[in-house]
Amino acid sequence: MDLTNASAIVTGGAGGFGAATARRLAKMGAKVVLADVAEERARALVEELGNGSVFVRTDIYDESTIAEAVATAAKLAPLRAAVVVHGAPQPKEPGGRVIGRDGARLAVGNFRHMVESYLVAAYAVTSYAAEAMARNEPLASNQRGVIINTASIAGLEGQPGLVPYSAAKGGLGALTLTLARDMAPLGIRAMTIAPGTFLTLAYSEHMTNEQAQAKFSPGIPNPKRMGDPEEYAMLAQQIIENDFLNGEVIRLDAAQRFQ
Numbered sequence: 001m002d003l004t005n006a007s008a009i010v011t012g013g014a015g016g017f018g019a020a021t022a023r024r025l026a027k028m029g030a031k032v033v034l035a036d037v038a039e040e041r042a043r044a045l046v047e048e049l050g051n052g053s054v055f056v057r058t059d060i061y062d063e064s065t066i067a068e069a070v071a072t073a074a075k076l077a078p079l080r081a082a083v084v085v086h087g088a089p090q091p092k093e094p095g096g097r098v099i100g101r102d103g104a105r106l107a108v109g110n111f112r113h114m115v116e117s118y119l120v121a122a123y124a125v126t127s128y129a130a131e132a133m134a135r136n137e138p139l140a141s142n143q144r145g146v147i148i149n150t151a152s153i154a155g156l157e158g159q160p161g162l163v164p165y166s167a168a169k170g171g172l173g174a175l176t177l178t179l180a181r182d183m184a185p186l187g188i189r190a191m192t193i194a195p196g197t198f199l200t201l202a203y204s205e206h207m208t209n210e211q212a213q214a215k216f217s218p219g220i221p222n223p224k225r226m227g228d229p230e231e232y233a234m235l236a237q238q239i240i241e242n243d244f245l246n247g248e249v250i251r252l253d254a255a256q257r258f259q
């Protein structure tokens with residue numbers, strides 16, 4: 001997929017994975033819509049990109065803002081790439097194991113929050129982006145667009161204490177092939193990246209980089225360090241450029257497996 005004279009949208013575009021990806025998409029020729037709630041970070045990145053990319057305040061719980069972000073992208077240029085990589089606030093209701101040490105049950109609201117944040121929101125962005133892409137003139141390759149969702153290795157193998165997150169991220173894995181086959185007649189591809197443990201704001205806002213590396217690196221076989229968001233962005237670029245990648249979940253985890 002050639003992004004010259006195209007637009008792209010990145011949910012969580014001001015975040016760790018999102019910002020690294022937005023920089024790559026801009027270098028590939030796209031005007032990028034940074035769809036995020038973090039106005040200050042997003043505006044600074046828009047300025048840095050300086051190629052007509054824009055920030056659209058987008059709350060992934062508010063469908064109308066998703067629609068607006070997609071419509072803005074499609075007005076800038078044909079929307080040819082969507083990368084769904086937003087984070088989410090902690091649930092208001094308590095989490096942990098389904099039945100905690102104190103005998104308390106994990107709240108249904110906690111489960112619902114994770115599914116809303118990661119699965120429902122991903123479908124919302126995917127469907128609005130696909131609707132815009134379907135209106136594109138196909139390229140000579142017969143392709144109209146590509147959509148990348150972001151799961152997690154926690155959605156592929158169980159980890160105690162992460163039932164709601166695993167369910168939401170696992171749902172994205174289940175969705176990928178179906179989406180790809182469903183949208184094949186339109187020339188729109190669907191892929192999912194399942195990252196391992198990466199040093200993004202999700203960690204660096206709570207501890208120093210050194211503390212994060214010391215805590216998480218021992219569980220990562222090789223290279224023995226946390227992932228760099230740039231490595232996620234490299235894969236996103238390859239997925240966009242390589243039309244034969246479709247309907248697959250790719251682990252990006254340095255051979256990490258949850259015990």
Ligand SMILES: NC(=O)c1ccc[n+]([C@@H]2O[C@H](COP(=O)([O-])OP(=O)(O)OC[C@H]3O[C@@H](n4cnc5c(N)ncnc54)[C@H](O)[C@@H]3O)[C@@H](O)[C@H]2O)c1
Binds near residue numbers: 011086088198199200
């Ligand atoms: N970092 C990791 O190790 C890791 C591993 C596996 C999967 N992931 C997934 O990657 C995605 C992004 O994570 P990250 O590590 O880049 O996090 P991050 O905290 O660096 O970035 C997340 C971005 O999402 C934005 N955001 C938060 N709430 C939002 C909302 N309501 N609407 C729109 N945007 C919102 C934040 O402002 C932030 O810019 C998440 O789906 C996460 O589950 C991360």
